[in-house]
Amino acid sequence: MTYPWPDLGTPINEIVTPMPVIDEDRLAANIARAQAYLDAHGKRFRPHIKTHKSPAVAQQQLDAGAIGINCQKISEAEVFANAGFDDILITYNIVGAAKLARLKALNARVPRLSVVADSATVVEGLAATFTADAPLRVLVECDTGGKRCGVQTPQQAADVAQLISDAPGLAFEGILTYPAPGGAAIVEDFIAQTLALLEARSIPCPVRSNGGSPDLFLAHLVPSATEHRSGTYVYNDRSMVRAGHCTPDDLAMHILATVVSRPTPDRAVLDAGSKTLTSDLLGFSDYGAIDRLDGARIVSLSEEHAVVDLTDCGASRPAVGDVVRIVPNHTCVVTNLFDHMVFHRDGKVTRVEPVSARGTVW
Amino acid sequence: MTYPWPDLGTPINEIVTPMPVIDEDRLAANIARAQAYLDAHGKRFRPHIKTHKSPAVAQQQLDAGAIGINCQKISEAEVFANAGFDDILITYNIVGAAKLARLKALNARVPRLSVVADSATVVEGLAATFTADAPLRVLVECDTGGKRCGVQTPQQAADVAQLISDAPGLAFEGILTYPAPGGAAIVEDFIAQTLALLEARSIPCPVRSNGGSPDLFLAHLVPSATEHRSGTYVYNDRSMVRAGHCTPDDLAMHILATVVSRPTPDRAVLDAGSKTLTSDLLGFSDYGAIDRLDGARIVSLSEEHAVVDLTDCGASRPAVGDVVRIVPNHTCVVTNLFDHMVFHRDGKVTRVEPVSARGTVW
Numbered sequence: 001m002t003y004p005w006p007d008l009g010t011p012i013n014e015i016v017t018p019m020p021v022i023d024e025d026r027l028a029a030n031i032a033r034a035q036a037y038l039d040a041h042g043k044r045f046r047p048h049i050k051t052h053k054s055p056a057v058a059q060q061q062l063d064a065g066a067i068g069i070n071c072q073k074i075s076e077a078e079v080f081a082n083a084g085f086d087d088i089l090i091t092y093n094i095v096g097a098a099k100l101a102r103l104k105a106l107n108a109r110v111p112r113l114s115v116v117a118d119s120a121t122v123v124e125g126l127a128a129t130f131t132a133d134a135p136l137r138v139l140v141e142c143d144t145g146g147k148r149c150g151v152q153t154p155q156q157a158a159d160v161a162q163l164i165s166d167a168p169g170l171a172f173e174g175i176l177t178y179p180a181p182g183g184a185a186i187v188e189d190f191i192a193q194t195l196a197l198l199e200a201r202s203i204p205c206p207v208r209s210n211g212g213s214p215d216l217f218l219a220h221l222v223p224s225a226t227e228h229r230s231g232t233y234v235y236n237d238r239s240m241v242r243a244g245h246c247t248p249d250d251l252a253m254h255i256l257a258t259v260v261s262r263p264t265p266d267r268a269v270l271d272a273g274s275k276t277l278t279s280d281l282l283g284f285s286d287y288g289a290i291d292r293l294d295g296a297r298i299v300s301l302s303e304e305h306a307v308v309d310l311t312d313c314g315a316s317r318p319a320v321g322d323v324v325r326i327v328p329n330h331t332c333v334v335t336n337l338f339d340h341m342v343f344h345r346d347g348k349v350t351r352v353e354p355v356s357a358r359g360t361v362w
Numbered sequence: 363m364t365y366p367w368p369d370l371g372t373p374i375n376e377i378v379t380p381m382p383v384i385d386e387d388r389l390a391a392n393i394a395r396a397q398a399y400l401d402a403h404g405k406r407f408r409p410h411i412k413t414h415k416s417p418a419v420a421q422q423q424l425d426a427g428a429i430g431i432n433c434q435k436i437s438e439a440e441v442f443a444n445a446g447f448d449d450i451l452i453t454y455n456i457v458g459a460a461k462l463a464r465l466k467a468l469n470a471r472v473p474r475l476s477v478v479a480d481s482a483t484v485v486e487g488l489a490a491t492f493t494a495d496a497p498l499r500v501l502v503e504c505d506t507g508g509k510r511c512g513v514q515t516p517q518q519a520a521d522v523a524q525l526i527s528d529a530p531g532l533a534f535e536g537i538l539t540y541p542a543p544g545g546a547a548i549v550e551d552f553i554a555q556t557l558a559l560l561e562a563r564s565i566p567c568p569v570r571s572n573g574g575s576p577d578l579f580l581a582h583l584v585p586s587a588t589e590h591r592s593g594t595y596v597y598n599d600r601s602m603v604r605a606g607h608c609t610p611d612d613l614a615m616h617i618l619a620t621v622v623s624r625p626t627p628d629r630a631v632l633d634a635g636s637k638t639l640t641s642d643l644l645g646f647s648d649y650g651a652i653d654r655l656d657g658a659r660i661v662s663l664s665e666e667h668a669v670v671d672l673t674d675c676g677a678s679r680p681a682v683g684d685v686v687r688i689v690p691n692h693t694c695v696v697t698n699l700f701d702h703m704v705f706h707r708d709g710k711v712t713r714v715e716p717v718s719a720r721g722t723v724w
Contacts, residue, residue, distance in 0.1 A: 003437075003723060003724060004460075014460075016460060016461070016723055016724055017458075018723070019723065050665055050666075072665070072666045073666065075365075092622070092633075092666070093622040093623055093682070095620055095621075095622050095633075095682060095683050096379075096620060096683060098366075098376075098378060099378070118623055118625065119623065119624065119682055121681070121682040121683065122622075122623075122682060125683075143625055147629070147669065148623075148625075148631060148664060148667055148669055149622070149623040149625060149631050149667065150623075150625055151625070152625060152626060258457055258458060259457075260454070260455040260457050260484075260511070261455055261480055261481065261484075261510075261511040261512070262481065263480065263505055263510075263511060263512055263513070263514060264514060267509070269510060269511050271454075271457075274640070274642065274695060275695065275698050278636070278640060278641060279640060279641045279642045279643070279695075280636065280641045281641070302510060303412060303434070303694060303695065303698075304412075304434045304435065304454070305510055305511065307509065307510055319483070320455070320457060320481055320483040320484060321457050321458060321483065321487075332665060333636060333637065333641075333665065336637050336665075336699070337698070337699075337721075338721070338723070339721040339723075340723075359699075359700070359701040359721075361365060361378055361380070361381065361700070361701075361702075362365060362378055
């Protein structure tokens with residue numbers, strides 16, 4: 001659907017709500033700060049596109065010095081390949097004949113495509129699909145405390161690496177992890193043990209990829225890692241501020257919402273519900289923070305409404321028609337709900353970007 | 363993005379995952395049962411499109427006897443107007459010059475469009491926009507315990523109705539509520555009191571619209587209501603089963619997901635995360651029920667992964683590549699994440715429908 005998007009320069013408090021808005025200067029500063037830190041510590045940077053799903057923003061990250069991008073789905077990678085990105089890592093076990101065929105087609109046109117595997121079953125599917133004339137790069141995913149996917153021990157990592165290394169159509173590229181926050185020492189130990197096992201088998205392991213925005217500025221605590229992957233850092237959110245990973249001045253995303261009802265003195269209702277903010281709490285007891293409205297709490301969401309409890313607010317309370325600014329608990333899931341997002345500098349619209357990789361299935 | 367959608371007749375366990383699939387027979391049965399019940403009790407039925415966002419499914423509801431549809435946004439109503447729907451109620455306070463202008467354009471082309479208002483401020487915006495040559499129908503939204511939008515008392519309802527009635531460009535259509543579940547007696551009392559006040563002012567109130575899937579089959583307990591609005595009933599979900607509003611045999615939506623990792627004997631990881639299921643808990647302690655896998659619990663979601671605890675499962679545990687069927691906690695928010703959904707009969711694909719009204723902003 002095409003909307004009457006705001007002209008460049010329009011004040012953002014005049015645009016349609018609910019709408020996420022991205023502060024250009026904070027975005028640029030977040031990109032620059034992360035890149036400078038990783039450059040200073042000799043780590044390559046591979047941002048995860050999950051947070052913005054936008055080739056334009058990913059290009060800003062590459063322009064600042066990132067070596068490539070990280071996607072989570074084949075179809076996301078296709079969007080970025082179509083936009084000319086040539087170094088793409090898909091951090092996902094690709095399973096099933098249909099997806100493997102699609103992955104093969106993608107590998108034929110992306111100069112540097114890689115995926116992960118964490119079991120013999122996943123490697124077997126890849127090995128049966130790819131051939132030596134156009135091999136696929138594969139990393140072994142390691143569970144270092146995140147308790148999601150990944151081999152459980154360095155021995156298992158070496159065994160899966162061996163399977164990859166032995167497959168004619170696959171090229172063993174390295175190992176990868178997404179640690180539990182604060183797990184630097186565990187990651188370093190896991191990598192070091194795995195490297196020793198691989199060395200004993202004469203299997204080179206050029207890439208050791210560590211990840212996460214919570215651990216971004218702790219990447220130097222994992223000396224064996226060669227690259228770092230982060231998504232959330234680019235916009236940041238309320239959970240990142242709470243954890244001390246950024247300051248409120250680093251929040252590049254806000255959601256603008258309009259007060260549509262004031263049914264009682266202590267209740268306001270906004271036009272931003274779970275279909276805007278999602279119901280991600282991430283440990284908070286409310287669904288986002290309202291900027292410059294001390295004491296207000298978003299106590300419940302229905303699909304298109306947020307109910308705000310104003311009990312602890314002072315006398316200055318918002319009226320129907322007022323626009324408020326919400327700091328989302330979790331930025332990535334908000335992006336995923338919108339087909340477009342509005343960017344601004346100093347509150348004036350600079351561009352409207354499509355969220356091009358949203359809604360992909362494969 | 364265009365995908366290689368499955369041919370008609372394809373077994374659904376062969377389609378790409380994660381994907382919501384809709385059982386045609388259960389869908390048809392849910393539509394028929396609700397319509398038959400409301401017909402038997404002399405209530406008009408106005409289904410809410412939030413659950414499917416699909417003109418094709420809404421047409422099935424009209425074909426069964428619904429009088430029109432209920433949307434939550436102007437831009438959703440535009441999608442349905444473009445598809446030929448001629449009786450649309452937008453249950454939202456429309457606020458701000460841009461949205462009011464867009465609403466006026468919509469009213470000029472929809473034979474029977476109506477909105478709600480719950481305050482003098484909202485009525486003033488509408489009254490300043492519409493003129494007597496093309497008046498807009500307006501209902502007063504009443505808070506009967508849902509604690510969201512709505513006037514708080516019958517007296518306030520009558521006062522807002524008077525403002526609407528007095529505006530040359532507005533036509534007072536009636537009153538509307540979305541009650542707290544089980545609030546039939548409160549709704550009946552609120553309507554009866556409001557009708558008495560309106561009668562004393564000689565203001566006709568032809569429509570008394572009650573709502574909610576939880577109270578759908580209790581609609582006969584509100585004799586003063588003339589119509590009922592429901593969304594979720596069309597697909598149903600885990601929360602509806604738990605509350606006793608439907609049985610497991612009435613679940614028309616499942617989400618198909620593939621096991622992509624089995625890192626430990628007690629852990630499986632699925633390719634359906636919060637960007638598929640959402641993090642809506644609705645009082646559950648886990649993120650959806652896995653059909654035919656007793657004891658399995660979806661204990662955590664990341665954006666593209668679900669972690670399943672198999673500790674309480676028997677010896678028969680899923681392997682990498684197996685497809686499982688998830689009953690979502692909340693169906694409406696799942697629909698909102700997908701651009702298309704697959705329909706099937708007896709497990710064979712019947713159609714792929716676009717979720718046409720997803721991603722609308724205005």
